[in-house]
Amino acid sequence: MVQVAPCVPLYWRFARHGCYNLSVKVSELGEFGLINLIGEMVGRAGKAPGGLILGIGDDAAAWKCAGGTQLGTVDSLVEGVHFTLDTISWEELGWKSLAVNLSDIAAMGGVARYALISLALPPETTVADVTAFYRGILELAGKTGVALAGGDTCRSPLVNITITVIGEAPGGKMLRRYAARAGEMVAVTGYLGSAAAGLVMLSGNLNLETGLAACLDTAFHKPLPRLAEGRILVENDVRAGMDISDGLVIDLGHLAEMSGVSARIEAEKVPVEPRVKESFGKRALELALSGGEDYELLFTADQETIIRLQKVLPVPVTVLGEVIAGKAGKVSVVDGKGREIALSSPGWEHFTA
Numbered sequence: 270m271v272q273v274a275p276c277v278p279l280y281w282r283f284a285r286h287g288c289y290n291l292s293v294k295v296s297e298l299g300e301f302g303l304i305n306l307i308g309e310m311v312g313r314a315g316k317a318p319g320g321l322i323l324g325i326g327d328d329a330a331a332w333k334c335a336g337g338t339q340l341g342t343v344d345s346l347v348e349g350v351h352f353t354l355d356t357i358s359w360e361e362l363g364w365k366s367l368a369v370n371l372s373d374i375a376a377m378g379g380v381a382r383y384a385l386i387s388l389a390l391p392p393e394t395t396v397a398d399v400t401a402f403y404r405g406i407l408e409l410a411g412k413t414g415v416a417l418a419g420g421d422t423c424r425s426p427l428v429n430i431t432i433t434v435i436g437e438a439p440g441g442k443m444l445r446r447y448a449a450r451a452g453e454m455v456a457v458t459g460y461l462g463s464a465a466a467g468l469v470m471l472s473g474n475l476n477l478e479t480g481l482a483a484c485l486d487t488a489f490h491k492p493l494p495r496l497a498e499g500r501i502l503v504e505n506d507v508r509a510g511m512d513i514s515d516g517l518v519i520d521l522g523h524l525a526e527m528s529g530v531s532a533r534i535e536a537e538k539v540p541v542e543p544r545v546k547e548s549f550g551k552r553a554l555e556l557a558l559s560g561g562e563d564y565e566l567l568f569t570a571d572q573e574t575i576i577r578l579q580k581v582l583p584v585p586v587t588v589l590g591e592v593i594a595g596k597a598g599k600v601s602v603v604d605g606k607g608r609e610i611a612l613s614s615p616g617w618e619h620f621t622a
């Protein structure tokens with residue numbers, strides 16, 4: 270048996286598919302199929318330590334410790350999968366590697382404290398590259414009050430960066446993926462689609478106005494994790510939320526799946542940076558819905574709470590849809606007349622991309 274109180278570890282929710290066909294490839298299983306499998310094995314392995322509050326399945330794990338509730342998250346950036354060195358500088362790579370991890374602490378409404386960095390490098394990497402990488406990491410660590418507490422280095426044919434961040438959830442309050450309820454509104458912080466527009470710009474050598482080009486470059490290479498905003502959400506009793514890393518529709522699908530509900534998004538309400546809308550036309554909506562890497566916060570709450578948040582958060586808060594009773598994980602996107610819009614892709618899927 271697995272520890273139940275004070276909250277059922279999330280991998281219990283995955284342990285419902287029974288056995289797996291061992292010849293299936295992970296590309297066929299998909300990211301969440303793989304997480305289900307691992308979660309099921311972990312669940313079967315026996316009793317979890319008594320203090321575990323959130324196990325596999327949320328943006329970060331949470332456990333009780335003497336001083337309160339700790340959070341832990343780990344994420345990897347792999348050369349050729351997440352980045353190529355001809356489109357990102359080493360300094361930007363350092364910033365982004367830490368940012369994507371801090372965003373998972375922000376997604377829990379937590380406070381980030383320590384980072385451990387495992388850096389696998391080709392031997393021909395120069396000292397200039399490594400120092401630039403750490404300049405990027407240290408710049409963001411300084412801005413967010415995170416201490417670099419250790420790590421590991423090793424040889425590798427490609428650059429592989431894995432960062433673990435340890436944080437805290439003051440008062441034990443957290444945003445969780447499984448807490449959305451039918452009748453709540455779906456809201457996001459900031460603008461969506463700018464990072465994906467940045468990738469399109471860099472991949473296609475688009476000639477955009479200098480100010481917009483700089484804005485998109487920053488959105489893609491140097492996202493700012495919404496740590497302060499996540500704290501304000503939990504302090505205002507928001508219960509359900511996550512960060513948008515893979516794309517609005519696919520990430521909302523994960524939140525809805527974990528919460529056992531459906532969700533509906535009104536396309537016209539999706540917040541897109543006005544200059545992105547102007548420069549990318551109809552494609553801007555697609556980038557906002559499924560582009561990913563925005564690292565904004567996606568959450569659900571009642572109208573009164575959202576009105577309060579719109580007054581206190583330092584970034585725009587936009588209501589773009591609602592949580593509805595229905596098939597778990599179903600997300601529909603509708604136009605101004607309520608007609609469903611078909612999407613070519615809901616977002617990034619790790620093993621099938």
Ligand SMILES: [Mg+2]
Pocket residue numbers: 328372373376511512513514
């Ligand atoms: Mg996340």
